[in-house]
Amino acid sequence: MEFNRIITLLRKERGITQKRAAQDLGVSQALLSHYEKGIRECGLDFVVRVADYYGVSCDYLLGRSADRSGVTLTVEEIPNPETAKDNVYRGSVLPTLNKKLISNSLNILYDKLSGCKDKGLVTEVSGYLMLAVYKMFRLAYSAGPKNAASMFSVRPGRWEGYSSAAMSAAEANVRAILAGEELAGAPPLKDLSCFAMTTESLGREYPLYATSLLNLVKTSETRIEKLG
Numbered sequence: 001m002e003f004n005r006i007i008t009l010l011r012k013e014r015g016i017t018q019k020r021a022a023q024d025l026g027v028s029q030a031l032l033s034h035y036e037k038g039i040r041e042c043g044l045d046f047v048v049r050v051a052d053y054y055g056v057s058c059d060y061l062l063g064r065s066a067d068r069s070g071v072t073l074t075v076e077e078i079p080n081p082e083t084a085k086d087n088v089y090r091g092s093v094l095p096t097l098n099k100k101l102i103s104n105s106l107n108i109l110y111d112k113l114s115g116c117k118d119k120g121l122v123t124e125v126s127g128y129l130m131l132a133v134y135k136m137f138r139l140a141y142s143a144g145p146k147n148a149a150s151m152f153s154v155r156p157g158r159w160e161g162y163s164s165a166a167m168s169a170a171e172a173n174v175r176a177i178l179a180g181e182e183l184a185g186a187p188p189l190k191d192l193s194c195f196a197m198t199t200e201s202l203g204r205e206y207p208l209y210a211t212s213l214l215n216l217v218k219t220s221e222t223r224i225e226k227l228g
Helices: 003-014 018-025 029-037 044-054 094-116 119-142 159-178 199-205 210-227
Strands: none
Touching: 003 029, 003 044, 003 199, 018 029, 018 044, 094 119, 094 210, 119 159, 199 210
16 A cells, blocks of 8 residues: 555655656556556565665565664664653553654754744744643643642633644644745745755654654554544
8 A cells, every 4th residue: 555655755756757767667657657556556576676776675665664774663773862861661662662753753843943944933833732742731631530720721611622723823824934924024934945855865864863753654644544
């Protein structure tokens, strides 16, 4: 299911035309087009040829790994950007794994944001993410029957709807800024070159964190697809 999307992505990232890729891979352009659209399934020999052609693993091509090399991460292998002593979790490794994936992915996101030098964009992205954490923390906090509700100033009957509305507003502002619209009197963002990236460039620029981000993307899209 992932193969057609990935081979199309790899070709476009390399800037290769479908005709050129087909010639190099020894198939007709029509057949490669069918493979990229998912109309036809290829044999294992073609999978190997594509892996060699783009310099990736077969596991990556087949969607079995989010990393181009085909590695599968364990919690110990995910680099941890923090050195704080409290970075140890009790019980299951699942919280540690997910926390590292999110933290490492945020390192890349904020580095890209810093490159565009737009304070409004950073503010809106940060607001959206803070609200997401706020919502999950408040749900967890509220599950404790003896926890004092007075910790929060927004009343119980309103906070869920209001926080969701605030998140939607932040997302709308991010879209507007990236579209070049003027927001709150700030000059419009015109240079989006800082956001130019490929899976290959991400791995090159962020060797410690790119695998975490790609795994986060894969996990998120798997979750999204289940809704369909």
